[in-house]
Amino acid sequence: MLLRLVWPVLVISLAVFIFFDAKKRGYSQMTAFSWLIFTMVMPFIVVPAYFILAVKRTGFSGNSQLQSNKICPKCGEEILTGRESCPRCNNKLTL
Numbered sequence: 001m002l003l004r005l006v007w008p009v010l011v012i013s014l015a016v017f018i019f020f021d022a023k024k025r026g027y028s029q030m031t032a033f034s035w036l037i038f039t040m041v042m043p044f045i046v047v048p049a050y051f052i053l054a055v056k057r058t059g060f061s062g063n064s065q066l067q068s069n070k071i072c073p074k075c076g077e078e079i080l081t082g083r084e085s086c087p088r089c090n091n092k093l094t095l
């Protein structure tokens, strides 16, 4: 009986948590919102799937901000993770 009350609250909290976590990990607003909806519809499938995908993408801590902003040694432009060359001066990066 208590579970009926607790369950929706738990699912919604999880969905909201995933929404913000997804944004923190660099997913777009739309993608994060889709995760939120899917989590509410089928939490048992989506929650584990989300964590597998998200951890694969940005590592366990998930703070993409820390990993991204590399600085180009040639022109000082900030370069996002995953890029192999500088968007401004096209300098190839050594990883």
Ligand SMILES: [Zn+2]
Pocket: 072, 073, 074, 075, 076, 077, 086, 087, 088, 089, 090, 091
């Ligand atoms: Zn550069």
